[in-house]
Amino acid sequence: MRIGLITEINETLMFSHNGIPEETFVFQSLNDIHMQIDLLIMDNKLVPMDSLIKYIDQQSEIMKYVFILSEKNPSIKNTILRNKGVFIIPPMLTEKQVASKIYRILYGGEEGEKSNIITFFGADSKVGTSMIAQSVAEKLSENEGLKVLLIILDGSPGMDYVLKFEESLSIDTVRAKVINHILSNNELIDVCTELDKLYILQGTQSLLYRKYYQPEHIESLLRQLADIFDVVVVDGGSNVELGMTIGALNSSCHKFLIVTQQSTCLRHYKQIQSQILSKLEIKDFCMIINKYINNEQLFDKHRLSHEYEAPHMCSVPYSEFNLQAEIERCTIQKYQESEYIEAIKKVTVIIEDSLGLKVKPKIEPVSFFEKVFKYRRVGVG
Numbered sequence: 115m116r117i118g119l120i121t122e123i124n125e126t127l128m129f130s131h132n133g134i135p136e137e138t139f140v141f142q143s144l145n146d147i148h149m150q151i152d153l154l155i156m157d158n159k160l161v162p163m164d165s166l167i168k169y170i171d172q173q174s175e176i177m178k179y180v181f182i183l184s185e186k187n188p189s190i191k192n193t194i195l196r197n198k199g200v201f202i203i204p205p206m207l208t209e210k211q212v213a214s215k216i217y218r219i220l221y222g223g224e225e226g227e228k229s230n231i232i233t234f235f236g237a238d239s240k241v242g243t244s245m246i247a248q249s250v251a252e253k254l255s256e257n258e259g260l261k262v263l264l265i266i267l268d269g270s271p272g273m274d275y276v277l278k279f280e281e282s283l284s285i286d287t288v289r290a291k292v293i294n295h296i297l298s299n300n301e302l303i304d305v306c307t308e309l310d311k312l313y314i315l316q317g318t319q320s321l322l323y324r325k326y327y328q329p330e331h332i333e334s335l336l337r338q339l340a341d342i343f344d345v346v347v348v349d350g351g352s353n354v355e356l357g358m359t360i361g362a363l364n365s366s367c368h369k370f371l372i373v374t375q376q377s378t379c380l381r382h383y384k385q386i387q388s389q390i391l392s393k394l395e396i397k398d399f400c401m402i403i404n405k406y407i408n409n410e411q412l413f414d415k416h417r418l419s420h421e422y423e424a425p426h427m428c429s430v431p432y433s434e435f436n437l438q439a440e441i442e443r444c445t446i447q448k449y450q451e452s453e454y455i456e457a458i459k460k461v462t463v464i465i466e467d468s469l470g471l472k473v474k475p476k477i478e479p480v481s482f483f484e485k486v487f488k489y490r491r492v493g494v495g
Contacts, residue, residue, distance in 0.1 A: 115220075118147060120156035121182060123209055144169045155216060157182035163191045170198050180219060182212060204393050211394070214329040214364070230340050230469055233366035235359070235399070236352035237373040237383035237422070242404040244268070246372055246430065246458075247349040248275050249445045253462045254345055255312035260471065263306065263343040266317030267332060267358040268351020269324045273316055277443045279307045284316035286323055293331050299342055313343065317358075324356060332361025345469065354390050363396045368468065370461075371399035371424050375412040380421055400427040402461065407432050427464065430457040 116137045141147055144165055147154075154177060156166070166181065181195060183205040192202055203215050234250070236243035244266075251264035265285075266272025273279050287305045291297040306313040318324045339346050350362045363369060373379055391397070401424040403415060419426040433439075435449045446454050465471075 115152045116150065118151040118154040120144070120154070120160050122157065122159060123155075123182070123212055151177055153178045153180065153220070155180040155182070157184055159184050163195065166200075167191065167194060167198070170200070178219075180216060204395065206393055211329070211360075214333075214360075217330050217333075229367050230344060231336055231346045231348060231362075231366040232368045232370070232465060233348040233350045233362045234370045234372055234402075235350040235354075235363060237371055238376075238379040239352050241352070241372050241374050241379060242430075243351060243372045244272060244274060244349050245439070245445060246370075246402060246404060246461075247347055249447055249458045250461050250465070251314075251345075251347040252310070252312055252445060252447060253458050254347065254465065255310070257466075257471070261313070261342075261344045262311075262347065263313040263315060263339060263345070264347045264349065265315040265336075265339065266349045267356075267362045268317060268349055269321075269353050269356050269358065270351070271317050271319050272349055273314070275439065275443055275445050276307070276309060276314065279309070279314070279316070281319070283307055284319055285327075286318050286320060289318075289323060289326070292335050293326065293328075295331075295334050297335070297338070299338070302338065302342065315339075317349075324358065327361070328357040329361035329364055332358045333365045336362065336365040344471070345465070354386050360394065360396075364394075368465065369396075369399045370427065371401050371422060372404050373401055373418060373422060374403065374405050375407065375409075375418070380413075380418075383422065399424040401425065402427050403429040405432040405436075406430060428457055428460050430454065 116139065119138060119140045120143065139149070139151070142160075144156075144161060156179075158181065161181075163181075166179070170179065179195075179198075179200040180203065181200050182203045183192075196202055201219050203212055207215070232250070234243050234247040248264055251262055254260060255262040271281075271284060283305045285292065285305070288297055288301055291301065302315075303313075306315050308314075318327070336346060336348070348362045348366065350359050353359055354363075371383075373383070399422075401419060401422050403418060403426070406415075406429040413421065415426045415429055431453045433446050433449075433451055433454050435446050435451060439446050439448070442448075447458065
């Protein structure tokens with residue numbers, strides 16, 4: 115592929131990570147292009163919009179265009195460029211974020227989103243994202259023949275609700291290979307913890323390491339995991355400033371926003387939505403209300419759906435077992451609270467339907483003595 119560049123973005127940042135050599139040509143202006151180019155990347159610091167529109171109209175050959183905005187510009191010219199097939203990258207992004215978006219356009223674009231990746235993202239901290247994500251993953255893993263993975267990408271180990279696990283096995287174990295895109299499928303499975311037929315890939319154990327995972331690293335990792343497992347459930351936490359969380363949201367076609375009825379939760383989400391999510395074009399959430407309480411003084415599901423601009427999917431009731439689950443390091447499902455289990459089941463059924471999964475309950479193994487006693491109960495012998 116021949117790629118033309120009229121931009122100040124470092125070309126090494128954009129192309130060095132994929133291992134595939136690209137033919138790149140640096141131009142000073144549109145007038146300097148006198149060869150066939152497959153993709154032209156430019157920004158409006160160097161290329162005026164009017165000039166680009168005129169240039170596209172004069173070209174007969176098929177070419178893709180990426181246009182990087184350096185500042186907010188609500189001009190109708192943006193719409194004109196989009197209608198001409200130009201990929202518009204929004205302003206106020208870092209160079210790495212711009213490079214990540216270009217990577218998606220080059221090596222998958224929207225097709226990079228895998229349909230079997232499910233990401234749970236918290237509107238604020240302490241809304242119960244980890245509990246919901248693990249509960250759904252556990253419920254999905256109860257289906258016979260379904261290979262389910264829970265991966266923690268919230269910047270923490272994420273094993274608060276797992277009693278026994280190997281601390282040495284985590285994403286950090288293979289950090290160098292994840293970052294360099296040289297991780298094999300067998301190595302990936304080897305660092306997973308298996309818990310009652312559910313695979314768990316523990317998150318980063320280091321506050322320092324987590325800053326080294328960039329969106330493109332996580333996007334590549336999740337694409338690989340999506341080919342290994344039938345369903346990949348992501349605990350994305352609420353730290354949207356982390357590269358791993360952004361990578362998870364970029365990679366998922368199914369994004370669930372976990373909220374509560376607290377006004378502080380809504381205020382925090384409005385802030386990150388306006389300052390980060392909208393600029394990264396991360397949208398299309400379905401809303402799950404956690405710790406739901408019927409109270410006239412609190413927003414109901416209709417009001418919350420309006421405020422968060424997301425369709426209501428399910429309300430998970432407040433549980434008196436919250437603290438006990440934290441102490442005993444298990445999900446609330448263990449306590450057989452019918453309303454809670456029913457809410458989690460509703461989420462899993464929607465996921466199964468949307469993924470087109472043919473599911474059936476796992477058949478529990480029967481011991482030799484159970485077989486003998488059952489044999490006698492039916493009147494034989």
